[in-house]
Amino acid sequence: MAAGISANKRVKVAILGASGYTALELARILVRHPGAEVVAATSRAEESTRFSQLHPSLTGQLDLDCVPFDATQIKKAGVEMAFGCLPHGASQEAVGALIAQGIRVIDLSADFRLRTPEAHKKWYKEDHHHPQLLAEAVYGLPEVYRDQIAKARLVANPGCYPQTVQLGMAPLVRNGWIEPHSIIADSKSGVSGAGRSLKLGSLFVECNESFSAYQTGIHRHTPEMEQVLGDVGTGPVKVFFSPHLVPMDRGIFSTIYAAPAKTGLTTENLRSAYREFYRDHPFVRIVDHLPATKHTMHSNFVDLHPLAFPDRVVVLAALDNLTRGASGVAVQNFNLMTAQKETAGFFY
């Protein structure tokens, strides 16, 4: 486990935006990570609040004070790597200031995910303030961009929904086995995906015992999916994306439909191709059983189950949106960036 990293070689890290669920999940992983040490945490809303007051489950585990963001102070604390858990939009300034201080950043917001300022503006309705950093940022999906991630100064951590579609479709797109414009991703997410801010729709009594759709066909995670699958294949890919809300804390499940581009595909073909594609990737499991989000809960695994039908290919994909969907893959990226074992800090 993390061989060669002794306790005094732990990489000093900061968590920006301590109050939300991705920060909590990051902290849970990092407090037990043999190669990391959380030495700073920032919070806009709460000056000098202890991390464990924001998140009582960490009482006695991470009692660090959360302070307002200040890149110079973070540098002085010896931080080598920062995890950004700020809201979309708010992340750009902080990331720019840290990079200027020589601190590498894994940004969990969407601010650096799309490759061009134009794409960013189209989907996020705002001009991008750091187009050069945007161009430099590496999209943090290790199964596709592992080598670039290892060397990056700035990693744009991928979205929770997109990973199910990117990883679920990559082998088919790479092999040219599906029509690239036929993809429909019907995705379902636990409520933590909506964050910890105060919204009527996030109240217990609004969500509980209810299943609903939102942003059908217009969700901002769509271009990330198309960008990565475009890289994986040989031409543009289109995804129709339809997200839904499930009355549970965590977990994303995507049922992804596509039209086959060749005849005779069998489920067995698909499984073999998927196992081959992900052979060197420890966090992708091609499972023989139908997936369920609970099987991936609190783990960094993505479970994939491809199925072939006469006129249809269907891939079922499940992951934990807070772990693999956000903070887990961020730590996976951290491991790659700091030359640790890709699985360091994960225990199941």
Added chain:
Amino acid sequence: MAAGISANKRVKVAILGASGYTALELARILVRHPGAEVVAATSRAEESTRFSQLHPSLTGQLDLDCVPFDATQIKKAGVEMAFGCLPHGASQEAVGALIAQGIRVIDLSADFRLRTPEAHKKWYKEDHHHPQLLAEAVYGLPEVYRDQIAKARLVANPGCYPQTVQLGMAPLVRNGWIEPHSIIADSKSGVSGAGRSLKLGSLFVECNESFSAYQTGIHRHTPEMEQVLGDVGTGPVKVFFSPHLVPMDRGIFSTIYAAPAKTGLTTENLRSAYREFYRDHPFVRIVDHLPATKHTMHSNFVDLHPLAFPDRVVVLAALDNLTRGASGVAVQNFNLMTAQKETAGFFY
């Protein structure tokens, strides 16, 4: 409310198979229905158990003894109409015996839903024991077969999932606006859809905090959908059906995708066409907001929300699987069969 039906004109009804959730839901509606009186209930497993012991919420409301099935005794009790809540397969004998006694039946099982013995055998893997009754049975979807239902001796109450797809697609199929082989129904159900029998997969800890798929592409509700939509349109319709399990008690939500058969369709076109199609049907609501199963909970409403995109039509459909999906539509059929107001006995 149920004008003209005085207390001594209540139709005497029986509930067969009292122990399950559809029987409970039926009883909840019928004990307050001004034109019905539950005078008999049967249960295989439990001899002489009070209905309210099987379902404690009805303590003081329905304390009737449940007895083993005996068509002659049911006739002697003055029953005019029976609701069958028996498991698939077990229903055929009971229905045959009741019809022979001159008692009309609304059968909530799947035993009389498919029109031919061949189709039944293909999907249910058993020979049908009453092919003549099968031919005579009317499929109990009031929005499509209202007149035949009114006169039927035997109504095959529709499945919970199928209704979302049938009602969700009917206006599009009738108008010829979609490619009839392009339909994908991605459906999500609360756990009560699995019934009250003891199965590992129905345990709280297995379902709770988990979202999963089952019987992807091979579920037995598929042929019902295709049969009804074939009637509605002008030729065969194919549906790819993909059901999922949601950690909640009740509710079905279907996200239904199809390829448009003509260009220029707008969401506004669709809403108008849907409102026109369902103008005389009090239990179908074309809603302007995105549906949620909770909005239909404990009601007999189906909420539909059609959306047009450049290359795609999407319909969102929600209902309560125990009420509209089973026992509510059974009472709606009962109202039609006994010439009561279609909405009698429903209050929200």
Added chain:
Amino acid sequence: MAAGISANKRVKVAILGASGYTALELARILVRHPGAEVVAATSRAEESTRFSQLHPSLTGQLDLDCVPFDATQIKKAGVEMAFGCLPHGASQEAVGALIAQGIRVIDLSADFRLRTPEAHKKWYKEDHHHPQLLAEAVYGLPEVYRDQIAKARLVANPGCYPQTVQLGMAPLVRNGWIEPHSIIADSKSGVSGAGRSLKLGSLFVECNESFSAYQTGIHRHTPEMEQVLGDVGTGPVKVFFSPHLVPMDRGIFSTIYAAPAKTGLTTENLRSAYREFYRDHPFVRIVDHLPATKHTMHSNFVDLHPLAFPDRVVVLAALDNLTRGASGVAVQNFNLMTAQKETAGFFY
């Protein structure tokens, strides 16, 4: 059902404070109530919003516009009776204005529950603005104050928790069978009890999969319990009250402990005494099985199950906090105040 009340004799009612869960529950009951007609609804936050926009489940059922509160306008609309669903504190002015217009009020807030301005100030930390109305208000627990309620201009609808303790302990206190200072009420509530306002603690991810205590020993429902039990018995009664939050929408369960004041009490004694005490009260069920909140869901029943042990008496009490705990008992009070059948408008 509500014999003698024809459609044109429906009592015209208003709902004040339309946006919350108790207003929704009231509307659900009232839209189907044969002796009531909702003709006005007010909302502070939302000018001219339709009721069904605030509560989409009522689409097509109650599409009334919600307007800012104005007692004169409410009078002009012909309202005879108003239901107040305003927050504590905000209710006093509105109630005063309506009473001045000759409109009778059932106030669901806590503003008129305690009998003296001193008690009110002690627990609610504010001076009461209408001490005379406070003195006049009748506490709306029909099983104890039925006759006074029938004649009241102003009914202070009881709290959700208090009813479980008041009804659960009343027979024991009346008979002098328990030590009046020994009562411990360990109560558990679904999340809707916290209302629909935006609070971190009401978010799905905060409540779900968690059980917690709050305001142990200091909750403001304590004096209501003691006030009513003091009326029922022959001297002061003290209650130690300890509320908890349960990850479910609705339901209150109280486990109430007391020291017996006499020896030889048996469970059978208690059940008989409880059945006798509540003989004429249709909404209290003394059940032989252990209660569960689900048995009372969406109903106006209170289920009680008393148990005797050598040194301890325990009463288990369950109800639905939105129905019997708030809006259901409000309609029960409405029925009494308008000389309708006590059960009018309730169906299970």
Added chain:
Amino acid sequence: MAAGISANKRVKVAILGASGYTALELARILVRHPGAEVVAATSRAEESTRFSQLHPSLTGQLDLDCVPFDATQIKKAGVEMAFGCLPHGASQEAVGALIAQGIRVIDLSADFRLRTPEAHKKWYKEDHHHPQLLAEAVYGLPEVYRDQIAKARLVANPGCYPQTVQLGMAPLVRNGWIEPHSIIADSKSGVSGAGRSLKLGSLFVECNESFSAYQTGIHRHTPEMEQVLGDVGTGPVKVFFSPHLVPMDRGIFSTIYAAPAKTGLTTENLRSAYREFYRDHPFVRIVDHLPATKHTMHSNFVDLHPLAFPDRVVVLAALDNLTRGASGVAVQNFNLMTAQKETAGFFY
């Protein structure tokens, strides 16, 4: 972390009774434990089934075959320590056979918890088959019996409910600050406490959205509580124990009431006394905030919050019933028995 235990010094362990939730939780902890290696697993019902087929979340993590129990084979596999996850009653024979083979056992059933055959028979209605082992067994509550556990051949792992009451009351009982016959423990458990067997009451739709009581005043965990608190104090202690079922997967919350034996106790006194009592015990947290089960989820912590009132002492206690309540404390005992760090294998 587990200093001095190199990979080839991992203690070989077996899990008996692999199909249930405590076995799953054990496996989750042990697969990442630096000083343990799971080399055998047994299952009665399922011959030669892989562990990960019983528990798909462990796919790729523990794919070991589960075989029928055979003490000789377990010995041959080099097992030094066995964890018994068999049902109560079934455990005695297996434990006897393993001890005879020189294998130490941590038994998670209730079979060896009560000290005398008479007590066992009184509460479990059966003669004990191994009275000598019963006498020898050490009750596995590390905060009370740490030294005996370290040397034991057979540890009777404590019940989930009892630990909240034992740890919650121990400082008060030790100090003589409460009346020893006045304890009332009102406890609430998630559904996994009922195990993974097929029971109507464990179905999702029965438990979900419901709160209920069971075995009020007669539950078999009562004598364990009294036995341990009797050891801690200076005379017999009586507990009135009242368990309840909460619609959530995991977590136990106990609200424990007692009458103070001295005047003048303050909450501050209590907190200091508790912190002193548990100073050397890493898994007990005396928290300043009101506990919630979610704060302890998936961890081995017990959170305690004592409160003093004029005539009443109340202690709030929370833990995760599968981790600290069963499999976590079993691993804590394993660590003590194998001279590893008490916290080895735990990460939060």
